[in-house]
Amino acid sequence: MTGGEPQDESRGAARERYERIYAILRNRICLLDYPPGQRLREEDLAEEFHVSRTPLRRVLGRLEDEGLLRSVHGVGTIVTDIDIDGLQQVYQLRVELAELIGKLSPVSPQEATVAKFRALLARAARLLDEPDAREFASVNMEFTHLLAGLTANEPLREINERLYYQTTRIWLKTASKLSQYREMLVTEMTIFHREIADIVAAIEIGNLESVGHIRRAHIAMSFQRLHEQAHSADQSP
Amino acid sequence: MTGGEPQDESRGAARERYERIYAILRNRICLLDYPPGQRLREEDLAEEFHVSRTPLRRVLGRLEDEGLLRSVHGVGTIVTDIDIDGLQQVYQLRVELAELIGKLSPVSPQEATVAKFRALLARAARLLDEPDAREFASVNMEFTHLLAGLTANEPLREINERLYYQTTRIWLKTASKLSQYREMLVTEMTIFHREIADIVAAIEIGNLESVGHIRRAHIAMSFQRLHEQAHSADQSP
DNA sequence: TAGGATTTGTGCGTATGTATT
């Protein structure tokens, strides 16, 4: 152990900066700082991070390969959107993959990791008194990361995170356009808080298989609720 | 329908060239034209494809993100290798995903697609009389592609193909270092021929769920055979 | 329809890092 590198053991200042900028932009997209449809300018971003366009384009290229951006010659680089059908496809897949965390090389988490889960539970609890969409998205993201870390199967971890990034912003954006947005948000936060509580309980007794089942159920129900809300909104106005 | 574009509807000459070069290099890596450890020179490749290093580096960047290459500043761009443990992780995941093809949005294939499966069956049959490692790898790759196309779930299709690319060359390379290489190859080809026959039969009666189960079994057994051979080779010499 | 403004894509020279002698 050399210190605090989060995941990759890749040395090299250039690579580190690349990963850093990538993570920042990805988070901005997923937290709706850059909502779907937003146009980004390479030059502005290059200036912000104090690099030239060349290394920045390397980052944008990866985000494009992962489906979060789309660059068009002569037009610009825009944050992508997904239709309800594409959203459903990703959710169906995530539902199946959730269960695999408890089946493929599950790792009993260190006490430090369990502490992080409890910290998220506390943040989710505070959210109930003081609803905040961005904080909700943030907690949700960190929770997903921690969960993905419960498997030693690295490809599975990467895929889980990748699919999450592709859908989470769409969930927020779709929900925010519905009339029942505030109630929905509170409902979701309440359910989310229960999910974390359930999963923390499962982790504390070392039953990672149950973690997978709980998570699977919640992903499936979360999409179902969104889908039904969106559908009823189509019919009523 | 405009014509013969295989999958992506992305217009733009630049993007098309990018995808073309990417596919070519990826295939060279997977078919061991560039074996693990091989060093590639950006300038040579740029010259071969009649582009400058800039767009070529975009391709290399993607191949690196997907784990097929690794660029190190001042050293070079080398084809990656995977240890047996990483190989096992990918295989375990592929085993689980194989079954999902029959469960998530399976599509009954067109007659043209079925014809392609039969054509591959014929190629596999020819392989039995005239063993050829590269042709084996080639048929195997096209077969994997066709199978991935049996689901309308695009993320699942992409992930299946991506994981395949990460492991297929390692299988070949590992096997080629064993003393029983020729026998192994013939054995694998025989089994592979049966797998295609079984799957074609399942497709012809429209049972895609069984396709998934057959595939799952074969992926699992394929890795087990490789693993046992490699292990016994460790002990004997 | 034409032309200018804007933005991404490309080409190339240079900087920087690594390995070897």
Add this chain to the structure above:
DNA sequence: TAATACATACGCACAAATCCT
């Protein structure tokens, strides 16, 4: 240890494509 060779990383200027007036 220092110098040299060589590969990737970077910055900038220009080409190409699109949009809007």
